[in-house]
Amino acid sequence: MKGGRVTQELHRICHRQIHALFSETELARTYNSAEALLEHPDVQSFVRWVRSKPDDFTDSAKRSNRRK
Known part of the structure; x- marks a missing residue:
């Protein structure tokens, strides 16, 4: 099953x-x-x-080498 029902607030950088x-x-x-x-x-x-x-720090998240 994809698409969880429970959500939590996160900073954008953490979510990314x-x-x-x-x-x-x-x-x-x-x-x-x-x-x-x-x-x-x-x-x-x-x-x-x-x-x-x-x-308010932002940075671009890079895909992990583990996921490539």
Whole structure:
């Protein structure tokens, strides 16, 4: 099943990074909660990096080599 029913507000940069790292299927099956996402090492690394940025910071997310 694709298309989740539960949504959470995210900064745009965080939303873009999540979709750069994971496919829709991975998000639906494995990373379908904030807790599950935060367990992934790539997400943890991104969160550490983005915490030091101002709230209005934007950057273009690059697709992970894992997804190419």
